[in-house]
Amino acid sequence: MNTILPNNITSFGVLVMVVGMLSNTLNFEDVRCKCICPPYRNITGHIYNRNVSQKDCNCLHVVAPLPVPVHDAEAYCLLCECKYEERSSNTIKVTVLIYLSVVGALLLYMLFLLLVEPLIRKRDPHTQPLHNEVDSEEMRPHVDTGLARGNTVLERVEGAQQRWKKQVQEQRKTVFDRHKLLS
């Protein structure tokens, strides 16, 4: 199957990964040691959050100031649970930005296909509009091989786009109109 953007997805997936690897260098705020201390005697429960290294991630280092007298510290600390966690905020940032830009691009392209192109196509009577839902019966999918191969890059892209559109239209008929698949 040809598409207008060859290798679009594959390179996209690899890109995400590469970006993920590169951005794995941790920011200073990308590690935390979180200690949850339950209520103890008349002290309410508390959550402590500190930016320390993994070996220092224990109650004695993180819970400061201690809410209990020193002789009680050990008993209090036994109840607390400390967890060292890492994240990569850059990965999150890059992923969300990539996602949003892809959605944005698709949205624009969709609007173009639905709104702008029918206007352009009106001058061109022999091409079908995209949303021709009429069953021009049993147009089998392999009719698209007849398209002439263009010479310039632009023509080839145009040809590929036309072929893709026909495929999508065929799929749309199969799924939404005839309910042959996926219902």
Added chain:
Amino acid sequence: MESEQLYHRGYCRNSYNSIASASSDEELLDGAGVIMDFHTTEDDNLLDGDAASPGSNYAMSNGGGAASSSTHLLDFLEEPIPGVGTYDDFHTIDWVREKCKDRERHRKINSKKKESAWEFTKSLYDAWSGWLVVTLTGLASGALAGLIDIAADWMNDLKEGICLSALWFNHEQCCWTSNETTFAERDKCPQWKSWAELILGQAEGPGSYIMNYFMYIYWALSFAFLAVCLVKVFAPYACGSGIPEIKTILSGFIIRGYLGKWTLMIKTITLVLAVASGLSLGKEGPLVHVACCCGNIFSYLFPKYSKNEAKKREVLSAASAAGVSVAFGAPIGGVLFSLEEVSYYFPLKTLWRSFFAALVAAFVLRSINPFGNSRLVLFYVEYHTPWYLFELIPFILLGVFGGLWGAFFIRANIAWCRRRKSTRFGKYPVLEVILVATITAVVAFPNPYTRQNTSELIKELFTDCGPLESSQLCQYRSQMNGSKAFTDNPNRPAGPGVYAAMWQLCLALIFKIIMTIFTFGLKVPSGLFIPSMAIGAIAGRIVGIAVEQLAYYHHDWFLFKEWCEVGADCITPGLYAMVGAAACLGGVTRMTVSLVVIVFELTGGLEYIVPLMAAVMTSKWVGDAFGRKGIYEAHIRLNGYPFLDAKEEFTHTTLARDVMRPRRNDPPLAVLTQDDLTLEELQGVISETSYNGFPVIVSKESQRLVGFALRRDITIAIGNSADQHSGIMLNSRVYFTQHAPTLPADSPRPLKLRSILDMSPFTVTDHTPMEIVVDIFRKLGLRQCLVTHNGRLLGIITKKDILRHMAQMANQDPESIMFN
């Protein structure tokens, strides 16, 4: 000479999987009989041909047999018609032919290997390409799963509010470094603003509640609308769960574009939107589809896989394992899922490749660390409390519930989908999605258990109430003061918080059950695993708390007396939620081994395998009592896909004669004769009929079988000959024999179609029991099989005929099997 031909024939057959080895002897005998027959009672015409090259009738032209004699190798090189051996959209592949083709290709590479260093490198590349393609698939599906996880978490929280300091963080990440979180309200921090805070400037009060409510519905609606629009405009195949279709594709069906680039992109994008819109759906099934798309796309880089549909399906099997591996963070479960649920043909080699793909995918996802907890999954439980023997009773009850729910869900969902398929109501997919999304959002918001992300809900239900938990589910009335109450955490009477939570959970259960029935099958990517698990987890948690309270108030009952002493901790409600989730998923999908493995990989609860097994097995029994099909098989059946289920038994006593075409009153079988057709007649046969293949016989009088030619191949070959040889006219003779028949001197050049003829079609006699025929079709993956009587061609059985026959035997409408 004869024995040599037979050897080659037997050799090619022998290397198919299962039954061939058992029957090769019989085949040899059979073949010998036929040969003798040929040599004694042959027409003159054929005798001529046979004298020149006696081996001609027994070599396979399109498969491994081509190398069997030198004449055929030449023949093969003579006209390799491009496009022959490919398939049309919505057609079934012939596994036997594909495997033969691959073996031939492999032999060719192996024989050339010694010739030069370049050829040797090529053979190495060929040998490694299987591992390379699964590695790439694993990498891509891991990366895409990471993207989907991160983006879906972020968008899901966008319904509630936004992180002002860093817009790309979700709620949890926003408050990640905050020191302002308190023990009771762990998710509150000043950086995270709800929409009411941003728009109205106040966080509390009825006004802000209504504002938040409104924004929640607004975002849910716009996400759902955007998702269905993208699906409709760019890739209609991206909707649904995809697992029924992938099962069908793996069994040898062609759906062009179903695993293409656009489907991959749109499915990835819209899956995030669909999950974020709060609809009652999950991302697990679609992730399998996404991984299979990756597998299909990467297999185009390797000629070994791109040119062979059977080999491609091996990659897809491995890809579906990678999909489940990243969906649940369960690599082993993924491999077993591929084996138990989706794959049709699963040799050991594919098992190892699936294992590797699952490993790579899980590794990539782990290094992306989407949940920020250094784990692959969101719900990892860490309790290790023991369970007691008497608890098997509630576990089995949960299994019964799961089976009932599964049977009910399948019935209701199929009825609803049938309505969508057959009535006018199916004409408005966008409207339907908007309607369901609106109802879901309006009803879900007031209840905190339905408002939150379903994965979060499952996580909360799985978690046990330790001293560190502060959720409403854990508000027990504490009896003792002081530290002792928290250190050993005995069963305690439920506080008002727990009772309130029970009510909310019951409502959430009803809501989820109803909404899931209407959601699965919408025209957006929608998986079933997470909602089913949520329903089971809710039910399990309710049962767990009930048993816990029962044990507390009646600890003198003999059941509890033995195990639950006063003040001892004996019931873990979180475990009940886990068991319930497994049971409900088992009831819906009817999986067993893979499901148990997935759940224990998911939760890390290795010591709870026996409860899980008991519940899953019970739910399968109960579910099977109401209908043997899981949801995926039911959807395959609903859509009429040509899927021959290996799990179903065929127990009827019909014979091949009863199933084959033509039937008694039908017109005779459309056949081609091997050397006395003209091109015009051939074209006439093709245009008048719609069959996908034609048996080739010696002559109309003898009806003796020569081989089988596929319609598509004939069309391609005719088209090709019209382009290349100008000598071919409409009244040209078409022949399938080795040498051209003797023709009058003034006749135009004849057309040789031997290279497209399959000279080893599978045949059975008309008295073969259908049990055996069905078995042959299942195990060898045949597309059609010819029926003979006393060596004469009588009819044909296709996969579709078998499916129709099975439907008829099960008192279903045989016309519901579509495609062919």
